Structure formats: C-alpha cells, structure tokens
Amino acid sequence: MSNDLDTVFAALADPTRRAILAMLLEDDMAVTDVAEPFEMSLAAISKHLVILTKAGLISQEKRGRVKWCKLEPDAMRTASVWMQGFGQFEPVNLDAFERFLEVELPATDEA
Amino acid sequence: MSNDLDTVFAALADPTRRAILAMLLEDDMAVTDVAEPFEMSLAAISKHLVILTKAGLISQEKRGRVKWCKLEPDAMRTASVWMQGFGQFEPVNLDAFERFLEVELPATDEA
DNA sequence: CGCATATTCAACCAAATGGTTGACCAAACC
DNA sequence: GGTTTGGTCAACCATTTGGTTGAATATGCG
Numbered sequence: 001m002s003n004d005l006d007t008v009f010a011a012l013a014d015p016t017r018r019a020i021l022a023m024l025l026e027d028d029m030a031v032t033d034v035a036e037p038f039e040m041s042l043a044a045i046s047k048h049l050v051i052l053t054k055a056g057l058i059s060q061e062k063r064g065r066v067k068w069c070k071l072e073p074d075a076m077r078t079a080s081v082w083m084q085g086f087g088q089f090e091p092v093n094l095d096a097f098e099r100f101l102e103v104e105l106p107a108t109d110e111a
Numbered sequence: 112m113s114n115d116l117d118t119v120f121a122a123l124a125d126p127t128r129r130a131i132l133a134m135l136l137e138d139d140m141a142v143t144d145v146a147e148p149f150e151m152s153l154a155a156i157s158k159h160l161v162i163l164t165k166a167g168l169i170s171q172e173k174r175g176r177v178k179w180c181k182l183e184p185d186a187m188r189t190a191s192v193w194m195q196g197f198g199q200f201e202p203v204n205l206d207a208f209e210r211f212l213e214v215e216l217p218a219t220d221e222a
Numbered sequence: 223c224g225c226a227t228a229t230t231c232a233a234c235c236a237a238a239t240g241g242t243t244g245a246c247c248a249a250a251c252c
Numbered sequence: 253g254g255t256t257t258g259g260t261c262a263a264c265c266a267t268t269t270g271g272t273t274g275a276a277t278a279t280g281c282g
Contacts, residue, residue, distance in 0.1 A: 006124055013120035014240085018193075025197065032258060044241055046260060051239095065249040065258050073197040080198065082129075083191045086136065086184040125270085143228060155271055157230060162269095176228050176279035 011055035122166035
C-alpha cells in the first residue's frame with residue numbers, strides 16, 4: 001500500500017543512486033557510461049539501476065547490446081506530494097502552493 | 112555532504128516512521144502515545160523516534176518523565192527541494208507550483 | 223519510602239543492503 | 253568463427269536495519 005513510498009524513498013536514500021539520477025537529468029545514458037565516474041564495479045552500478053528501475057525512477061531500454069537508462073521523474077511525484085503535506089504548516093507564503101495542491105492531490109491517506 | 116539527504120530519505124523510507132510523522136502532524140505526542148497504535152514494542156518505536164530525530168524530522172523534549180515529540184517539517188525542505196529539481200521537466204500543470212517554487216527555492220545544487 | 227509510569231539501554235537475532243569477484247550471455251566487429 | 257564489448261547473474265561477505273526481550277534509569281504519586 002505505502003509500498004510505493006517505501007521503494008522510492010529507499011532508492012533516494014543512497015548517494016550513488018541520487019548521483020545517477022542527477023546524471024540522467026542531463027541526458028539518457030548507457031549503463032557503462034553511467035558507471036564510468038564511480039569507483040565501483042559495473043555490477044554494483046547495475047544493481048543500483050535495478051533498484052532505481054523498481055522504484056520507477058528510471059526506465060531501461062535495450063537497443064542492440066546497449067541498455068539505455070532514462071530518467072522517469074514522475075515517479076517522484078507521489079513522494080513529493082506526500083512530503084508537501086507537511087509543508088502546509090510552515091509559516092512562509094504557501095498560497096501558490098495551496099492552489100497547486102488543490103489541483104494535484106487525489107487524496108491524502110497514508111499509513 | 113549529501114549526508115543530510117541520506118538520513119532524511121532513509122528515515123522516510125519506513126512506513127512506521129512515515130505514519131509517526133503523519134500522527135505528529137495532528138499534534139505533539141508523548142512517546143508512549145506515539146507507540147500505542149502500533150503492534151510493536153515501545154523500544155522499537157523509541158528507536159524509530161531516534162532515527163527521525165537524527166534526520167531532524169522531529170524534535171524531542173523531555174518534560175517531567177514524559178518525552179514529547181514534535182514534528183519539524185523544515186527538515187523535509189532540503190529533500191523536497193532536491194526532488195523538485197527533477198520535477199521541473201514534468202509536462203503537467205505546474206504553474207501554481209512553479210510560482211510557489213520561485214518564492215521558496217534558495218538553490219538547487221546537489222549530487 | 224515504595225511502587226507505578228515513561229523511556230531508554232544492551233544484547234541478541236533475522237533479514238536486507240551495498241559491495242566484491244568470476245562466470246556467463248548476447249550483440250558487434252574483423 | 254573467434255574475440256571484444258556491454259551487461260547481468262550467482263555466490264559470497266560485512267554492515268546496517270528493524271525487530272525482540274529483559275534490565276536499568278528517571279520521574280511522579282500516595
């Protein structure tokens with residue numbers, strides 16, 4: 001049920017994975033290229049990519065022998081919306097934000 | 112460095128902890144009362160509260176023999192801002208939200 | 223003082239996490 | 253066809269995580 005949030009937040013809790021997401025913000029990348037800047041085996045990066053994929057944060061498409069990784073930022077929405085639920089009590093001006101919530105929020109149940 | 116995000120996202124990755132935060136949204140609570148709805152030992156909840164405290168998501172103040180837990184939603188801001196960096200490419204109507212960001216965002220660095 | 227209440231500490235445990243290495247499979251190249 | 257290239261799989265390992273229980277430490281109450 002809250003499994004979505006579980007996997008997304010867990011995926012985001014690792015600095016390597018966040019760095020990968022940031023890289024993919026620039027452009028789609030092949031697995032090998034994703035791995036290149038890290039001092040870590042390709043297999044390890046491959047595992048990170050699986051975790052990101054399961055969280056829905058990226059998608060992977062194999063073209064030829066190259067597997068391309070693409071950022072899927074929409075997966076962050078649920079988590080983001082959940083977090084925003086806590087922002088509403090902050091003192092700063094949230095008028096624009098509240099208008100945003102009215103449009104975006106389906107419901108605010110959560111356990 | 113990105114340790115902030117590490118601890119906050121990791122803290123949010125657990126459903127029990129998210130439920131606790133949601134409860135604290137209503138009001139400040141004593142540790143025992145926080146633990147009450149969960150089918151889990153008080154010690155376990157106490158540990159969860161430590162994790163939330165270390166992440167800065169709650170604060171705990173001892174008054175008498177009771178320790179009160181208070182939500183600190185500001186700790187979510189860094190994480191939220193980091194995530195928003197990915198949202199800016201989403202197609203859906205974010206006008207209200209973007210106005211919100213313009214006011215709220217300090218900077219968007221992170222790796 | 224003596225007991226109940228509120229909370230943490232310490233030791234322990236099973237399962238999950240993040241990494242390694244080496245074998246393996248599939249596509250591409252000469 | 254044989255070899256390089258791209259990537260995953262499998263087994264393994266150390267550490268962390270999320271839980272337990274029982275003892276310990278305050279604080280408050282009669």
